[in-house]
Amino acid sequence: MNWLWAIIVGLVLGALARAILPGRQNIPIWLTAVFGILGAIVGNSVAAGIGIDETDGVDWGRHLFQLAGAVLIVALGTPLWAAIRGRPRGRA
Template identity: 30%
Template sequence: MHIIWTIIIGFIVGLVAKFLMPGKDRGGFILTTILGIIGAVVGTYVGSALGWYQEGEGAGFIASVLGAMIVLFLARMLAKR
């Protein structure tokens, strides 16, 4: 059940990140979900580095969206090359 919940939250985070960073993006449901899940991982790592989260504690929704926006920005930069 934990994996299903992670996928659902990842999809929601990916949608919010794509909404906040308008532009032309390729990808559908799967890529949006992967973007959100990777964003949550990036948000957890950055939040831990900044002292927002303790070790083993997951990122919150806002940090996950910020992480997804970072991943989306980097993906767009790599796609332009």
């Protein structure tokens, strides 16, 4: 069941990251979920590194790092996806 939560959280984080970034990110929904999962992993690592990975109640700091990681991964991954698919960066 953990894999299902990872996909759901990844999809939510990826969608939020796409909404935060300016312009249109021309990536498929499955890649949005993958980028969100990767962002969550990066965010969890950073949060653990600075010691805020486990707190009482809701871990808002960890969630913010996860979202920041997802924004970073989507921002870096979208042009890479466009290059792999053979499309110029600014074109749909």
